[in-house]
Amino acid sequence: MAYEFDRTQRIAVLGGGPGGYEAALAAARLGAEVTLVERVGVGGAAVLTDVVPSKSLIATAEASNAVKEAADLGVQFYAKGANDKPVKPKVAINLAAVNKRLLGLAAQQSEDMRTNLLDAGVHLVHGEGRLDGPNAIIVATAKGGTDFDRIEADTLVISVGATPRILPSAVPDGERILTWTQLYDLQEVPEHLIVVGSGVTGAEFASAYRALGAKVTLISSRDQVLPGEDQDAGAVIESVFTRNGMKVLNRSRADSVVRDGDGVLVTLSDGRAVRGSHCLMAVGSVPNTRELGLEEAGVQLTDSGHIRVNRVARTSMPNIYAAGDCTTFLPLASVASMQGRTAVFHAMGDIVNPPEDRNITSNIFTQPEIATVGRTQRDIEDGVVPGIVYKLPLVSNPRAKMMGIRDGFVKLITTRSSQTVIGGVIVAPKASELIFPLALAIEHRLTVDQFAEAFPVYPSLSGSLTDAARAMHVVR
Helix, strand or coil: CCCCCCCCCCCEECCCCCCHHHHHHHHEEECCCCEECCCCCCCCCHCCHHHHHHHHHHHHHHHHHHHHHHHCCCCCCCCCHHHHECCCCCCCCCCCHHHHHHHHHHHHHHHHHHHHHHHCEEEEEEEEEEEEEEEEEECCCCCCCCCEEECCCCEECCCCCEEEECCECCCCCCCEEEEEEEEEEEEECCCCCCEECCHHHHHHHHHHHHHCCEEEEEEEECCCCCCCCHHHHHHHHHHHHHHHHCCECCCEEEEEEECCCEEEEEEEECCCEEEEEEEEEEECCCECCCCCCCCCCCEEHHHHHCCCCCCCCCCCCCEECCCCCCCCCCCCCHHHHHHHHHHHHHHHHCCCCCCHHCCCCEHHHHHHEEEEEEEEEHHCCCCCCCEEEEEEEEEHHHHHHHHHHCCEEEEEEEEEECEEEEEEEEECCCCCHHHHHHHHHHHHHHHHHHHHHCCCCCCCHHHHHHHHHHHHHHHH
């Protein structure tokens, strides 16, 4: 007689972001009794104040750039002025309307996710939750009130996300000194936006607001923007930034940010002062794990407050799992979703395919975008793995010429012995869409010769991928 796994487990999920949502949905579909606790709305900060609204804002910025750069392709916009003389119109951004739209999109996405959970049979509880030992969650159902629900479960999944890091010397006020969650209250494009922090978040918003017409100063404490990314990619983005009129201050550290009348004053560690109308603090995030009863329940945390998890998203307690930005794994929404599903599959005895660094794709939504997957050039240079790196500039691609693309490249990384694809970088418009073939090549361990056998459309930007693969046939 075949063994049947128990599908009637009670599973409680704390946090309804990408990780918690996918965990709850997967568990319900496998027949578990599922309760999800969320304090702000299904989708969490990722949907309501982070990924969805920020990428919607970036889409608007891309549309603005497309209009401005259309003249390079021979498309000119004119209006009739006095005496029917042509007048070149300016691109105007109604930021209040933009923010209303993107927050509406975020709310709709949250509602769609909520509907999916209810249709799957998930019980939703709105309120502030914390662990009460390893097998229960206590929920305050009214803020500041005394009404509590106690949810007992066989398995707990913690997916409480993270919030912007706040520096004592640069406390946001929601008006002039802002975190990225507060940008959507702005009614007009900032006259001069100072961005402190040149990581992914800082670079994305600096790129977007410059395209929307703001004067932008980007303060970076490192030698180059995007210091944790591919060095060639960072160099391209910094070159585009400066060419588009952005002021980039490398090797500069902000000591303090204060209100200065109707603007802000940023004082650097070397004594220089930068004045602007607004300042965005993009100096990282901290996990929302404080006062959740995690350590009391036996869950191990790092010094930074992140939850220690293994490859199947399991914590130090066998029945407690964790997913997303609150864990020690990669802080990506797609990874959080995979962790949530993996946690439930493992807890319920289903097939588990844990995420691995070697096949995780990520994208930075600057203009142009930067998409990466797998091993990096730094891994090769540092001797982590023996390999070969080949870079092909996009300027040689016929479709890029037609589209007026001047910046970007395709980079392939392979093993030295068999030339199996193990990594890649794409810097291009919509690189997030172009990276998928490389992710498949890595997942299925294709060699460059096997990858080059695929037929891309001619002309297409994806043709640069097979062009690079064919070029590597003779590179040793």
